Amino acid sequence: MLKKERYRHFVEYFSKNQPNPVTELHYNSPYQLLVAVILSAQCTDKRINQVTPALFERFPDAESLAASNPDEIFTYIRSVSYPNNKAKHLAGMGKMLVHDFNSVVPAEVDELQKLPGVGRKTANVIASVIYDAPAIAVDTHVFRVSNRIGLTTNATTPLAVEKELTKYLPQDLLGVAHHWLILHGRYICVARSPKCDVCALTWFCRYYERNNTETALLKAEALKLKKAKDAKKKKAQTTLHKELSKRSVDK
Numbered sequence: 001m002l003k004k005e006r007y008r009h010f011v012e013y014f015s016k017n018q019p020n021p022v023t024e025l026h027y028n029s030p031y032q033l034l035v036a037v038i039l040s041a042q043c044t045d046k047r048i049n050q051v052t053p054a055l056f057e058r059f060p061d062a063e064s065l066a067a068s069n070p071d072e073i074f075t076y077i078r079s080v081s082y083p084n085n086k087a088k089h090l091a092g093m094g095k096m097l098v099h100d101f102n103s104v105v106p107a108e109v110d111e112l113q114k115l116p117g118v119g120r121k122t123a124n125v126i127a128s129v130i131y132d133a134p135a136i137a138v139d140t141h142v143f144r145v146s147n148r149i150g151l152t153t154n155a156t157t158p159l160a161v162e163k164e165l166t167k168y169l170p171q172d173l174l175g176v177a178h179h180w181l182i183l184h185g186r187y188i189c190v191a192r193s194p195k196c197d198v199c200a201l202t203w204f205c206r207y208y209e210r211n212n213t214e215t216a217l218l219k220a221e222a223l224k225l226k227k228a229k230d231a232k233k234k235k236a237q238t239t240l241h242k243e244l245s246k247r248s249v250d251k
């Protein structure tokens with residue numbers, strides 16, 4: 001199947017079945033989403049949603065975060081992954097947001113990436129979710145699922161995946177495609193053992209096609225070997241019977 005066809009099927013399927021996907025992180029402002037996305041690196045959205053209510057109550061805006069320090073922030077986020085680093089990033093991010101950006105979360109990916117704790121992935125999430133920019137963030141799910149389905153070819157880095165998705169997907173669908181891929185990766189096309197038996201994408205998924213072709217070929221080869229073995233055994237038995245019959249006649 002041509003890559004363009006896979007993209008067409010991918011867009012058609014999700015546009016019909018999941019037209020309005022949204023992030024599972026809870027937030028009420030650009031600042032809150034920025035904090036939640038920084039915290040979500042290598043951690044689950046569920047865990048982040050458990051810590052953010054108290055965190056946002058204590059630090060409702062960039063100013064309150066800027067006036068705090070990593071030690072205090074740490075006490076609110078100790079249960080997420082890498083809490084020490086993230087507490088430092090949040091403290092620095094709050095200060096920079098206040099001093100360099102007038103407490104307004106920037107819209108440009110390049111500007112966003114100047115903030116402590118904000119890499120390209122986080123910047124793309126903010127640009128796309130808050131500012132509706134044509135950007136797609138590539139996290140572990142997006143990377144894996146794009147590759148398995150066959151939306152990417154030989155893309156070995158998140159940036160290469162981002163470039164390929166950006167090239168083939170309609171600009172106005174980049175933001176939703178990010179959520180489609182994340183949610184599919186989180187619940188169906190999971191990392192260790194993708195749930196292909198309940199997946200609706202099997203008919204255009206490259207991974208499924210390859211795996212099943214290989215399995216079919218292996219089965220056919222095993223059957224061929226078994227038939228050859230059975231024929232050989234039967235031949236040996238026939239020869240033995242003939243020999244025994246001949247001997248009994250000779251007697």
Ligand code: SF4
Binds near residue numbers: 196
């Ligand atoms: S068919 Fe399997 S590998 Fe392909 S997208 Fe679905 S779950 Fe993932």
